[in-house]
Amino acid sequence: MPSSKALLCAALAASVLLGAPTAEARFGKRSSSSGSKGSGGSRGDNGPRPSRDNDSPRTHRATPIGVARDDNDSDDAPRRRRRAVVRRPLTEVIVAGAILAAPPPRPRVLPVTRVTRERHEPVPLLVRLGVQGQRLGDGGAMGLFMAMEGRRLGLDTRVTGIALPADDGSDDVDRITLLSAHATAALWAGPRGRMRLEAGVTSAHAPDIIFVGPSLGASVEACIGRSPVDLEARVHAVPFPHRQVDAQAGLAVHLGTLNLRGGWRALYLNDAGHVDGVVHEDAFGGPYLGVGLAF
Template sequence: MSAFRPALCATFAASLLLAAAPAEARFGKKSPDTSENKNEDKKRDDRREDRGSRVHAATPVRSSSYNEPHAYRPPPPRPSYTAHIYGDAIVAAAELLTVAAETSSSWPGLVQQQRDVQPLEVRAGLNVGAMGGGLAGDAFLGIEGESLGIAVQGTQLVLPTDDGSYGSDDLRLATLHITWAPVATERVRWRLEGGVSTAQAPDVFFVGPSLATSLEATVAGPVDLEARVQGTAGLYRQLDASAGLALHLGALVVRGGVRSLVLDDQGRVDGIRHVDSFVGPYAGAGLAF
């Protein structure tokens, strides 16, 4: 287990780096002050101008800043932390996979021990976790041969509303990937994935190109290390990273670990960029045969 300690440290480091300050508004959801509130403010301003024009139509000869009412000025926008989030997340994810690969490659005879080739392998499972003060449910299905395959994954997030109102905000994420395993040995399987991803938020539905990489490496006996990083760029941005352990009990697989998720709608909903970042534990079970 001493050889596996660096991978665990990298996992927790990635979780801390991916965790960021809470966003001002929910990903894919209109800000409260962008629609009806703006119309109400405009109406109130118009009524004030009408009353002012009826009372006095002339321009004052002299005006003093001390006599003028102080108009409300909204506070300056906080500096965007989006670049910081993605920079740290990408570095942490890369370090996590690198450490895991180096740890697994140090085991003797790993490359020489070839996996028993199966004509077709099926992986399916369900995970449940805690994220952003709410719940996250995840379902996945993978079908692959010696090196090529297909993978489908869907995530449902049920989160408390960002403005404290009654109810919840639901986010639905999905990916459809073609997978290719350039490394497939008895104890290590490294995949490259590509395809499309979707994100359904309260006020928008996104579709974008998606890339991912995943690693499964035997730690000891029936225990595997599992790590995965997925990213989306285009109309919206998504970075999904997870790492954990899986226990193989025949065809049954029991797993648990840590998952981090960053979502950025790039202001496509109401012109205001909404960035959400979540991190939390997960646990689940599945089948592999």
């Protein structure tokens, strides 16, 4: 029969085991909300209650990520939020570390294409002014001209006053005024010369009638060698209502902005009988001299 000292030690050990509080579950486990004290059987159950691991709180076995848990492990105790540790394969960790340690990619250098804009030089504009006098048969003429010309196109205007002795033997003077305005287009233009086609209108103011008609013509300028001397020639014709032909050829010396010119001019006029039914015509020719400015 055990002694009293042995019985006292057994009683103290039992009281410690029975009175110790329930410990909280470890990380990854669910804690029990109720202890094992009290009866676990339902009312009316007369049979003996089977033992469940000495009535200790039932623990939950951790379920691996991606593996379904057995329904028998479920109970109606409150659940705590679980946090899962995702374990990466070693190769994946090595690859991620290599990516982080790798130097950043160098920016891609694209070839730079330089866009050059065409510079449009301003169209040069040449302006010429001049006065010209000439001898025409027994009379004389004085003319003024102004011309403006760009790279290809231009405008030429001229006025010529002619004074002739009367053909009836009197001391009177017959005066004729010729006006012309032509648009010019250069067929060939270069540093050594220019060739133009001209078209416009011409009027002839005679003592008893005024004629206005279309006029066509051509003109050319060409440098002679490396000298400042140019060869100049021009011709204009009016087919109707009267007949008129005006032609001249000569030389021009360019002294900076000052130009000196001289040559020969021929003029033919025919009224085609529009005055009194009788055809009157005159033909003149003579030298001319002129001075002008070009800028």
